[in-house]
Amino acid sequence: MSFSLPFAYPWLAERTFLEPASEFEYAGFRGLLFSMAICCILGGILRFLGRGSRGSHLFQKEAMAIVGLSWVLATILGALPYYLSGTSIGPDSSMTFIEAMFESQSGFSTTGATVLTDLETPELVPHCILFWRSWTHFLGGLGIVVLFVAILGQGSAGKAMMRAEMPGPTKEGSMPRMQHTALVFAAIYVALNAILTAIYMLEGMTLFDGLCHAFGTMATGGFSTYNASHGQFDSAIIDYTTILFMIAAGTNFTLLYLTLIGGPKRLLADVEFRTFIGIIFLVTVGVVFFGMRAGDYRFDNIFDALRFGLFQVVSIITTTGYGTADFDGWNNFGRGILLMIMFIGGCAGSTGGGLKVIRHILFYKILVHEIEHAHRPRVVRFIRIGGSNVDDPAIARGILVYFSMILAIFVVSWLALITLEPNSTWGVDDSYTTQEAAAAGMTDTLDEKLLDCASAVIATLNNIGPGVGVVGATQNYAGFSQGAKLLFVWLMMLGRVEIFSVLVLIFPTFWRRV
Template structure:
């Protein structure tokens, strides 16, 4: 707010007959005023160019450039502009810098300045590592200074393992510290996490910083230091804030795509397992034997194997269906493009997008909103899974889904054989923890109730003017994907919050709802309830 960041134009032009203008700054729900217009074809072309053509909207566009873009004579551009300035609602949003008689005179459309609700949304999105944004034209320094872009990415860095490390280090082995760690690591505890929680937090924090440093160095081969740092912070925190509107796709580099994909996979993996991979335990055996044993121990982990298996299977389906539906065909393709080229694209873009969604990073290299329906459905399903427990990824966590399936199978078996004793097994070990079982079932129930409640709330309060008149039928899907994407800390969803869009179109009330969902998704309901229990904070173990 203090920096005066502006995030969207004040005019939404839909046709020659209809536009919406941002007029009600402080209304909780309806900010946009609809206007019925009677624009000529030339007036529509000029207004559309003023809104969409400038590379830097803060500087506007010259009359000469408008003439070039619209293929209209300069005199026609001046005439159309003069008429537009007289139209109620539209005219006050058009700012002319200089005399209209000069071809180099710049004209710009006023943009919306971020309010308190927008700033809260953006901040919560950063610290919760969601990566959802309301800001358009990130490349325009006149609207979004580089210091703000860097701070946004820094909130990802702090929000990755920072929240866990901070609370565990400050609270130590208290019940509050343990609860926050357990919320981040549901299911059976992995080796090395509980004996000395403060020491474990410091180790994970050090590993997190080391991975950020390594990724920054690797990205410097294709990026400048600013972009490398920002994208490293967004990758290892599984956040997704970028310095470009088109996200990682702006670099158009296979090297960048594969490097970030690899580190996203690491970021979605349990940090206790990563620690075993890089830190050799003391022992009497030879170093190579000890390292081999630790590597074997890591890849025997059930959650990791399921996590990698999901990535592999879903990527394969995305590739095959994308090839059959032409998702990997580009408009500028020539006859020289072979099947192998398309397969290479399917691996590069398909794998990247699958990993970005399941790890809840939310980066994009390809507009998955334009994929076939099955491919989009697969990504929507991945949003409910998330990364591994103990990772920086959000979502429901892979281990919860594994345990949920096992618990359901046991309960189904008990319906037909009530006297059979079936212990819960995971990775060859038996777990008879009724508290964990209740927690898993309660969590899934809570997620379903929360999803349905907030989705219906958005359907009730979000005005139809949020959508283009031709896209109003997408309101159900768009709202549901927005709830899923914020509750599971994904960032982008489908439709108006898709890979090439953002949350700027939503009303202030809806943005506050999304902010609340992002906090619940990151800290989880159990941790939030703890904050309101004085007896819990006073009790120490």
């Protein structure tokens, strides 16, 4: 028995929703059942151990611990379905538990990076596991702990947990009750997922593909059910639909709520949203201009250039990571500008990753303020955002500290990766010295290693997914060593959660009683 749609495209003829289950699908289903059983048992044990703390007040320190530890636990438990189902990263390579953790963290953190080399072969990746990896996007879209706050609510601690889950400076217009805020966010998020799924089905997707790609779009995750990602559909209407909803997912959800009750003028009045759209416009113009000038792949005419250029720019800046063209083969400006906007990300309070647009706005204003103060020290001028003064020095200090932390983490992780990752990942014999590799004409390959490692760190730290080189739009992370994949797991977690909520876990002083 099969289920198909009247508007299905020819490539969907063999992609049905209800098909006879194979032994591999049964293995995947058993893996999910065993994982559910383990989670239920562990949950019961933790509930039993915490029975004496019911009704006790939750402080900010405990809230930070819950955020950090819940993501660690979610990564481990989320890896069980991959590992217990026998999912393989390739025809001759079974998935290790570290690789299962990589896929789990990539899903929950909505990064969309993958170690799976073939998504379309059920013998390697059962369909139920494909759905599970997309479902982790759905859960991670607003954050596991945000859902916890929405259900339970914890007063001021709930506010701290929301801030840790949705990093970014607090903006005027946020609703005071954090539990109500989380419920509103969740309602908008679920509604947008349902609407997008219905639209995808009308445009020709099956229910299975529609759900999976809606989860990936609204969570700005990027997991697809096809090796070619969104390029599999090769449909302009699907591409522009996805662009629209990626922009919505990268917009502050508080602003979306205020727009629903106050009209579109709320969007235009918001400085962060205007900057967000302005960056998309300017970068797209640059990508299209230089892409057509260089004759880049799929830039045959202005309409195709606009379609593929805009899609990729929106996909990268919202940290979704979907692809409709191999942008790794574009000109240097196109690749360089895409790498640059990976550090920008979506708006604060959105499902997008990155540093957030509002932080860049504040960073720019702080720099201008300090430059003016250097030559006009007696002038007293406040930093203004959206017509309001930012008179709290802690906000400016927090922005500078955050940018410094991101830079430090990037540099340290990049140096660690280029030092520890074997040259064999790039096809160079590890027994070669640098001089021997140069004599063998492999200098360019080793130079590529520097860029590829930087790209991989940027793409995982900012929850993008694809980068350039060995992790380009048509590549994956399967070729990296186990240690590198563990490093990427940590980077994806740092990028998704407020950095300090994860870093405090490694400081002994955090665990001491005061």
